[in-house]
Amino acid sequence: MRIGQLAQLVGVETQTIRFYEQQGLLSPPDRQDNRYRVYTEKHGEELAFIRRCRILGLSLAEIHELQSYQDDPHQPCTAVNALLDDHISHVRSQITALQALEKQLVSLRARCNDDREVKACGVLAGISEGNMHQQQVRHQPDNPMSCRFVSLSCRGKINHLIGLPDIS
Amino acid sequence: MRIGQLAQLVGVETQTIRFYEQQGLLSPPDRQDNRYRVYTEKHGEELAFIRRCRILGLSLAEIHELQSYQDDPHQPCTAVNALLDDHISHVRSQITALQALEKQLVSLRARCNDDREVKACGVLAGISEGNMHQQQVRHQPDNPMSCRFVSLSCRGKINHLIGLPDIS
DNA sequence: ATTGACCTTATAGTAGCTTTATAGTTTTAA
DNA sequence: TTAAAACTATAAAGCTACTATAAGGTCAAT
Numbered sequence: 419m420r421i422g423q424l425a426q427l428v429g430v431e432t433q434t435i436r437f438y439e440q441q442g443l444l445s446p447p448d449r450q451d452n453r454y455r456v457y458t459e460k461h462g463e464e465l466a467f468i469r470r471c472r473i474l475g476l477s478l479a480e481i482h483e484l485q486s487y488q489d490d491p492h493q494p495c496t497a498v499n500a501l502l503d504d505h506i507s508h509v510r511s512q513i514t515a516l517q518a519l520e521k522q523l524v525s526l527r528a529r530c531n532d533d534r535e536v537k538a539c540g541v542l543a544g545i546s547e548g549n550m551h552q553q554q555v556r557h558q559p560d561n562p563m564s565c566r567f568v569s570l571s572c573r574g575k576i577n578h579l580i581g582l583p584d585i586s
Numbered sequence: 587m588r589i590g591q592l593a594q595l596v597g598v599e600t601q602t603i604r605f606y607e608q609q610g611l612l613s614p615p616d617r618q619d620n621r622y623r624v625y626t627e628k629h630g631e632e633l634a635f636i637r638r639c640r641i642l643g644l645s646l647a648e649i650h651e652l653q654s655y656q657d658d659p660h661q662p663c664t665a666v667n668a669l670l671d672d673h674i675s676h677v678r679s680q681i682t683a684l685q686a687l688e689k690q691l692v693s694l695r696a697r698c699n700d701d702r703e704v705k706a707c708g709v710l711a712g713i714s715e716g717n718m719h720q721q722q723v724r725h726q727p728d729n730p731m732s733c734r735f736v737s738l739s740c741r742g743k744i745n746h747l748i749g750l751p752d753i754s
Numbered sequence: 755a756t757t758g759a760c761c762t763t764a765t766a767g768t769a770g771c772t773t774t775a776t777a778g779t780t781t782t783a784a
Numbered sequence: 785t786t787a788a789a790a791c792t793a794t795a796a797a798g799c800t801a802c803t804a805t806a807a808g809g810t811c812a813a814t
Contacts (some may be wrong), residue, residue, distance in 0.1 A: 432761085437801075505691060545635060
């Protein structure tokens with residue numbers, strides 16, 4: 419099977435497959451005389467595993483970790499479960515943070531009906547007043563289902579922003 | 587006020603301030619003879635506005651948009667509200683998607699108690715079986731409160747992954 | 755013979771910063 | 785006074801997980 423076929427089978431782009439190989443997540447396939455990659459069913463399963471992990475929001479690093487566990491099947495699977503528990507708790511804190519954010523946005527939005535000039539807009543005024551704060555959420559690597567709440571909160575300096583009249 | 591003081595006041599790093607200036611979000615300050623930046627209260631307010639927007643999950647591009655509205659205070663503020671409404675709906679769909687993900691992760695986790703070998707771990711087996719799917723959520727720019735559900739779903743190819751036994 | 759579909763590698767771009775490198779300036783402690 | 789510490793400057797690379805683009809080689813069919 420060549421790269422295009424594998425790509426179509428699993429539902430990814432060919433570049434993504436090459437990318438995973440380059441990142442050491444997918445075993446390098448044999449090559450034809452013309453240097454075309456030749457894939458087997460084993461590669462299909464490997465790739466599908468990677469994609470399923472990505473759908474679950476695991477980072478490439480975490481997938482790498484899982485793969486290392488797979489390579490050593492007699493270990494206890496405590497680490498696998500720990501990884502998942504960890505990930506679940508991240509997802510939960512993301513949900514919590516986003517819910518708080520939604521509340522804040524909705525209340526901000528309520529400060530203006532559409533029939534004003536920007537000058538009198540309660541939304542912009544609300545941002546400028548700014549009594550907002552944010553939960554402490556740890557930085558997560560970029561992956562399709564993950565949220566980021568990066569440096570803003572992680573520095574603990576954001577406190578300076580709360581009740582900011584002293585800035586002016 | 588020099589850059590370090592401004593940074594401490596608002597709670598960001600000095601590099602971040604330079605970055606915002608470079609991105610055209612923060613007005614370029616005057617310079618001393620030694621080329622050190624000199625900031626005024628106005629810059630403090632500008633920077634605080636930017637950070638509050640970031641806390642609300644707005645992208646730098648969206649902040650830029652808001653700033654352009656501020657510069658034209660006699661416009662109707664419909665656009666401001668539209669931007670916010672849009673953002674709120676993104677946040678809501680992120681929450682929904684993450685909740686679905688959490689459910690999936692928790693049910694996966696339930697497939698293994700800790701006392702097995704990796705070989706028999708229901709978690710890894712669960713991923714390898716993989717009956718997972720994902721909502722269609724549009725791509726969002728990277729910002730501290732945003733989630734990404736990038737190419738995986740956006741291609742519609744993910745369907746191939748659902749009920750994947752045909753891969754092997 | 756050439757068009758088109760496929761494959762190759764290498765490199766740059768995305769977002770919002772952070773980090774590193776290299777260097778000049780100012781402040782402070784000995 | 786001098787030397788170290790702390791601050792400032794610019795430029796460029798790094799982070800994540802890809803995506804896109806460039807420039808070319810290979811292959812089947814017309």
